Amino acid sequence: MDETIRTVLAEHGKLAVDVNSIDEHTDLFASGMTSHASVNVMLALEDAFDIEFSESMLKKSTFESIASIRAGVLEMTSS
């Protein structure tokens, strides 16, 4: 799963750094992901995992790190 998240971030996150150089707790917004890019990341994650994030999860904290994204995706796939 982390591999897929990193691929999505590499394609859509517009990070200022190499996605493989950050750990799972690195702040993605501080790494250059704009709110515009984060929307594209959400869309690509929904496609990759065949999920739909609920309204309550569509917030900055869900997308601030690889770990928080993983938690969000797990929550949606288990529900």
Place this chain on the structure above:
Amino acid sequence: MHGIIETPLEAEPDRAVRNPVARRMAAIAEEVAAPAADDVDQQGRFPSETIAALQSEGLLTAMVPVELGGLGAGISEVSEGLVALGRQCASSAMVVAMHHIQVACLVRHGRNELLSDYLVDAVAHQYLLASATTEVGTGGDVRSSVCAVDVEGGRFHVKKQAPVISYGSFADAILVTSRRSADSPESDQVLVLCRPPELRLEQVGEWNALGFRGTCSPGFVLEASGDARSILDDPYSDISTRTMLPVAHILWSSLWLGIATAALDRARRFVQAEARKRPGTTPTAAMRLADTAALHQQFADMVHSAALRYEEVADDPERSSSLGFAIAMNSLKVSASTLVVDVVRQCMVICGLASYRLDGPFSLGRHLRDSMGASLMVNNDRIMANNAQLLLVHRGE
């Protein structure tokens, strides 16, 4: 703790009476701003008499909490005051609106001791606060910065090429967006309170614009340094989403409503004067006046409900940073800036050539010119592009 929602305002017929801040702003609008409005516009000069009158009554810190010495007013109260001020002098109202936006950011996101102390001083001295968010090289995107703040030994330094700083030459302090550090990406921004004596402004060019001429908004090269605690505690992305953007859109919409209200006042008086000449015959323009009054009412109710909506969610980080709220506040700005032009244009048709003249009691030249600025300051197309993006994931809840 937050002044913005401390004074919920109920929709009652005697709101104006129950709202002392708005009433006092309205009195200054009529007694001080109105007589100066044409001169402010024609000379493109700063409305110093209006600002001084507001300062003399402590109204520049209306939104500062009572425990810091302010009046503890909510956004609804200031919104109502700005409608009254915008009705008389849109340039004055724009200066005051922009100032209150900065105050709201400081109140809600400047928690450290230096910034709290600054607010106490701001009350005592009635400081006028300006803003430098746009920057040469970012293409109008206020959510990215080229300049970076350097912090060393508890001190900050920042230098910014600002294409516009409204009333920059007249402000007591300027809140400046900047990258968090020289290593930060463009989108990782902070907001810094910059003030004399460690604030230097070098003006670039002049402000000679179609409308809002009294805002005196030329470009500047800004350089500032000071105590590093002048950097607001929260990241600018949070400040922008939760406070600067919604407060700006509500307060701007309020003064645009003031412009529309002034135009409607003139149109109504024009039609009534026609009716008096021929009692028994409804003037041709009366039907258009009825249509325009309905349009104006939509506008007024939209602004009023947006202010209440903000007060409801302001202190809830979850709701104030939700997609639905962001989309609503963006839509407010686009709708209000479109409605102000629509109302003024209709009023011009009602008053005919009397409104096209640059003199006389029914002239709407200044109102038309000012209204045209509304969709350009933070361009509506940029805001709609933002909403288009957000709607790709919004669930409509």
